[in-house]
Amino acid sequence: MTSHDHIQLTASELSVFFMSYLKDTLVVCVTSYFLEHIEDPDVRVCVAYALELSEKRVETARAFYKAEGIPIPVGFTEHDVNVKAPRIYNDVMILQYVTNLGIMGMSSYSLAVAQSARQDIRKHFTSSLNSSADLFNRSANVLQEKGVFIRSPFIPYPTLTEFVEKRHFLAGWMGDQRPLTSTEISFLYLNLFRNTLGGALLTGFAQIAQTKEVRKFMTRGSEIAKHHSAVFGKFLSESNILTPVSLGLNVTESTDHVFSDKLLMFHTNALNNHGMSFYGQSLAGSPRKDIATAYSRLMVEVGEYVMDGTQIMINNGWFEKPPSAPDRKELSKG
Incomplete structure (x- = not known):
């Protein structure tokens, strides 16, 4: 071989x-x-x-x-x-x-x-x-x-196996909402965790960024993370699921230069690209329509944020071009 x-x-x-x-x-x-x-x-x-x-x-x-x-x-x-x-x-x-x-x-x-x-x-x-x-x-x-590992919420063990028999399982916009499945809880909780950590990270980035443009971008990202955390927390609390997300995170008051703005921007975009991927998986695993709709809306918000970040990187000459296919139209011009 x-x-x-x-x-x-x-x-x-x-x-x-x-x-x-x-x-x-x-x-x-x-x-x-x-x-x-x-x-x-x-x-x-x-x-x-x-x-x-x-x-x-x-x-x-x-x-x-x-x-x-x-x-x-x-x-x-x-x-x-x-x-x-x-x-x-x-x-x-x-x-x-x-x-x-x-x-x-x-x-x-x-x-x-x-x-x-x-x-x-x-x-x-x-x-x-x-x-x-x-x-x-x-x-x-x-x-x-x-003692700072935050576990996903606990739910009772199932006592029997069941199959879904009613279309109400997919409902969620109006009327009574069914309880969350363990899969939906898992995704909501993990996304709440990631946004809590990401929001704290971007709070620090906003303090140490060197330019006003990048500081503003990091602050915006921190606010987006807080908003998304609130959305996920609301779904969990409505089903009486405890969300013990107290990560013990602490950001100091330092504003000294640590990382280049180029690094901060790439880091933030990379995290958000991962976030959109996680949201996509979460959407696929969430049959309830109101939750699926929320993920779709939040993905759009993150996507717009990433595009704005990419534009900032391009404008400042920080966006390193990935390997790309040749431009055949230009080549054909001789």
């Missing part, structure tokens, strides 16, 4: 390598800064592991790019971070952030494996998938040991 490793990279493989490289160089910058301020040794171990994983992936990606004769993306460097700047977030916030890195890594790299044909590429992304799961598990264990 041949490995087919000599075959050039496909468009899908180029895409996932490009985005992975940009995100990993970003994580190197962010976690390097975090390590300068962490006080809890257990949290330090998790953040150091996240940094180690991203550094290894960056080196592997560079080796692939060199072997294929492809220019290495710029991504993010030491020029995009001031590791000696004062602390922005407390240790719990940093640990939650790293735990979420594991969650997003599992999502991204599982898709990367499925999109890759070459065996060496699949091996690389499979390893990245496994290490992301390991990062999540390590961080989640520390959260539990510290």
